[in-house]
Amino acid sequence: MPPVKHRKVVMLGYPSVGKSSLALQFIKGDFPTDYEPTIENTWSKTFVLGTDEFELDVVDTAGQDEYSLLPQSFIFGIHGYIVVYSVACSRSFQIATGLHRVLVDRRGKCLMPIVLVGNKNDLPSQCREVKQEEGKKLADSWGAAFMEVSAKDPEKSKQIFTKIIEEIDRVERSFSEEKKCSFM
Ligand code: GDP
Ligand code: MG
DSSP states (O other), X not given: OXXXXXXXXXXXXXXXXXXXXXXXXXXXXXXXXSOOTTOOEEEEEEEEETTEEEEEEEEEOOOOOTTOOOOGGXXXXXXXXXEEEETTOHHHHHHHHHHHHHHHHHHOSSOOOEEEEEEOTTSOGGGOOSOHHHHHHHHXXXXXXXXXXXXXXXXXXXXXXXXXXXXHHHHHHHHHHHHHHHXX
């Protein structure tokens, strides 16, 4: 087996969109029923993807609004971001848009591995405030991956984390391709 690859990702998004529920569904394989909303925590999980073994640290943040400043610890040493909104909350979608702007400001215009996640798609259609196409369009404008999920669905929740690992690989590969070109 090749050495374990270490990756660290941060979950960002408006409070109550389901960041902790998604993280815990992935880490513990269960939908939490009474998780303290203000807690910020870093979870760690080792898993195999393809032929590689990954140790993934997931920083589950307490949530952001338009006035939140992202601390240095969310910027440096971070391989990728999972930006979450709720399909039942248009405000959380606006906050996601703003968060991307903040990330670009702080990290510079370099390619950034991001998965944009529209959560709570299990809710009845009358609760929906953000169309799936809107989510996809926003992710495309960032050059990011997009998924609509429910934290109640273990398989879908897991896919978010395999997706961000793939995105980190994809972005790293495109960087080394660029470098090769500049040396030619
Ligand atoms: P966070 O503040 O973003 O970490 O959000 P939480 O994970 O604490 O979830 C906020 C609330 O939304 C809780 O009551 C969760 O049970 C609920 N919730 C989270 N994800 C889902 C989901 O996919 N579907 C539904 N119906 N409720 C969810
Ligand atoms: Mg939380």
